[in-house]
Amino acid sequence: MQKEDFFTYQAQTSPHPLGLEVSRAKGSYIYDQDGNPHLDFVAGVSACGLGHCHPRVVEAIKTQVDQYMHVMVYGEYVQQPAVEFAKLLASHLPKKLETTYLVNSGTEAMEGALKLARRHTGRSQIIAANRAYHGNTTGSLSLMGFEERKSAFRPLMPDIRFIDFNSEEDLQKITEKTAGVVLETIQGGAGFILPQNGYLEKVRKRCDEVGAMLILDEIQPGFGRTGKLFAFQHFNCVPDILVIGKGMASGLPVGAFVASKEMMADLQDHPKFGHITTFGGNPVIAAASLATLRELTETELIPQTLEKEKHFRKLLVHPLIKEIRGKGLMLAPIMESKEVTDYLVLEAAKKGLILFWLLFESKAVRISPPLTISMKEIEEGCDKILAILNSYKPGAVN
Ligand SMILES: Cc1ncc(COP(=O)(O)O)c(C=O)c1O
Numbered sequence: 001m002q003k004e005d006f007f008t009y010q011a012q013t014s015p016h017p018l019g020l021e022v023s024r025a026k027g028s029y030i031y032d033q034d035g036n037p038h039l040d041f042v043a044g045v046s047a048c049g050l051g052h053c054h055p056r057v058v059e060a061i062k063t064q065v066d067q068y069m070h071v072m073v074y075g076e077y078v079q080q081p082a083v084e085f086a087k088l089l090a091s092h093l094p095k096k097l098e099t100t101y102l103v104n105s106g107t108e109a110m111e112g113a114l115k116l117a118r119r120h121t122g123r124s125q126i127i128a129a130n131r132a133y134h135g136n137t138t139g140s141l142s143l144m145g146f147e148e149r150k151s152a153f154r155p156l157m158p159d160i161r162f163i164d165f166n167s168e169e170d171l172q173k174i175t176e177k178t179a180g181v182v183l184e185t186i187q188g189g190a191g192f193i194l195p196q197n198g199y200l201e202k203v204r205k206r207c208d209e210v211g212a213m214l215i216l217d218e219i220q221p222g223f224g225r226t227g228k229l230f231a232f233q234h235f236n237c238v239p240d241i242l243v244i245g246k247g248m249a250s251g252l253p254v255g256a257f258v259a260s261k262e263m264m265a266d267l268q269d270h271p272k273f274g275h276i277t278t279f280g281g282n283p284v285i286a287a288a289s290l291a292t293l294r295e296l297t298e299t300e301l302i303p304q305t306l307e308k309e310k311h312f313r314k315l316l317v318h319p320l321i322k323e324i325r326g327k328g329l330m331l332a333p334i335m336e337s338k339e340v341t342d343y344l345v346l347e348a349a350k351k352g353l354i355l356f357w358l359l360f361e362s363k364a365v366r367i368s369p370p371l372t373i374s375m376k377e378i379e380e381g382c383d384k385i386l387a388i389l390n391s392y393k394p395g396a397v398n
Contacts, residue, residue, distance in 0.1 A: 023035070027370070037352060046225060057249075064286075089258070103256060121211065128143035128181075132145040171203060174210055191364045222248070241258065318386055329369055369381075
């Protein structure tokens, strides 16, 4: 009944939605209407880093809801959860990333970052990477390095050029005309591609040479998923603007862009209200963000992601798995073919294991579980994956 209404009254954006009927979620599991558990290896697409309904986050939300929920547009009133979150975040970041602008989603954070880079440099050109994903509003969509998914929405934002991620040669395309270079620290939709051979350091150097702003999109790898609070902290490269979201509020809608105080001041004048939002910095969401950041930084969850990665890599050995890309709990087994990937994701859904695809790499399977997942739960999920792969026969997917 509810499923019928879902298809009748709610818009879908894929031809065959998975359609799991959710009743509740806790820890690493989502429970359906019949009470069946589904082990969640996707975590709301990397958003539920602390698992579902983490008690510390739930408590912080409830406490805040009892005090006040929304009082004024962003940046006018002093609201304790947002102030404390921004201060704590700054204490875990390099000095030049000291000021945070809170918004409603990852894509809005990217829009804000683009505006800030243009406003700060007085230039318009933006450089992005092929096979990049930065969100779905028009500005972010313009940066998507995958024509098939954006051509229907043209004309998009002008003055954008593309480079190949990890190509040193392409860095020459970054010039004195460039306002900002936007990169995912680890490319997500492309198949969890890590920067190689000092790539980010070289991009940083080139940006410094020409006065372009380096914008790193950490919406997916951020908040501990790769073994550091942010993935750029694995490299000797600090962005001018850091863009974050997803795992930040443990499942509530959120995003932020972070830069120096001096740079951020550009949004205060000429024009004033250089970026405004009604709900950005919402106190309930900020309280969830603060509780999440405290939990991540006061426990061993972040370093433990690397132990958990090792466990996955040890267990996921099968002739149909050609390699496993990614880092920490952002892993993408690459299957022999797209058909194997489709079979695995769809069969897993029937067997109580949640997996998903990546946007542009059709042979990849997304594994981005909660950081709180236990070794036993990892074993439970990997056993299912191996059993499904053992049952695969060519032609199994129509
Ligand atoms: C790297 C990256 N950037 C931006 C976004 C967009 O974030 P949101 O969906 O919150 O707008 C995503 C979401 O998947 C992402 O993975």
